[in-house]
Amino acid sequence: MDDDDARLLDGLRRGDGESARLLYDRTRGFLLDAVIRPRVGAAEAEDVLSETWVRAVQRVRDFEWRGIGLLHWLSAIARRTALERLRRGRREVAVPDLAELLGDVPDGAASAEAEMIGAERLKQMRERVVGTLAALPPRHADALRLRFLEGRERGACAESLGVSLGAFDVLLHRASRGFARRWREP
Numbered sequence: 001m002d003d004d005d006a007r008l009l010d011g012l013r014r015g016d017g018e019s020a021r022l023l024y025d026r027t028r029g030f031l032l033d034a035v036i037r038p039r040v041g042a043a044e045a046e047d048v049l050s051e052t053w054v055r056a057v058q059r060v061r062d063f064e065w066r067g068i069g070l071l072h073w074l075s076a077i078a079r080r081t082a083l084e085r086l087r088r089g090r091r092e093v094a095v096p097d098l099a100e101l102l103g104d105v106p107d108g109a110a111s112a113e114a115e116m117i118g119a120e121r122l123k124q125m126r127e128r129v130v131g132t133l134a135a136l137p138p139r140h141a142d143a144l145r146l147r148f149l150e151g152r153e154r155g156a157c158a159e160s161l162g163v164s165l166g167a168f169d170v171l172l173h174r175a176s177r178g179f180a181r182r183w184r185e186p
Helices: 003-014 017-040 042-062 070-091 098-102 112-134 138-149 154-161 165-184
Strands: none
Touching: 003 017, 003 042, 003 070, 017 042, 017 070, 042 070, 112 138, 112 165, 138 154, 138 165, 154 165
8 A cells, every 4th residue: 555545544544534535536537437437327426426435434444455555445345336226226127106107086086087087097008008018029028918917827828938937937027128118218
């Protein structure tokens, strides 16, 4: 570790704001350009950088000199933080809320107007689902129809499509992702 890294590390451990500012200014550009943005994109880069610094400050007392400098240590934290953000993003597929999809239907007792609005929205929703399914590859659309519209069990769907249960699960996963992507398109 060079003397400057040692001085900054000592300042960080003591809670010296000037040491933190110097290290942040010195490493910000590299972390954003070389480590974070290539993994999560520009939109989330600043958030990941902030998470990286929170974690670094929490772990600074545990930092041990192992032949690498502070920039490499921060890069490892930034890389892990960016990858965790990516994994979270993949798990958190935005599924629209039913109320959001249906919009404002008058509250209270069912009225003729509310029933007409509900029926029209249901019709529009069905048309949108049919249109989205039509934009998918035929096997993907078939997998989604069998499983979700017809309500068949996974094994029965796999048998209908002539594939193993595991292959059907993969097909259904890919079909669901494709449907979600197309659903979000205007």
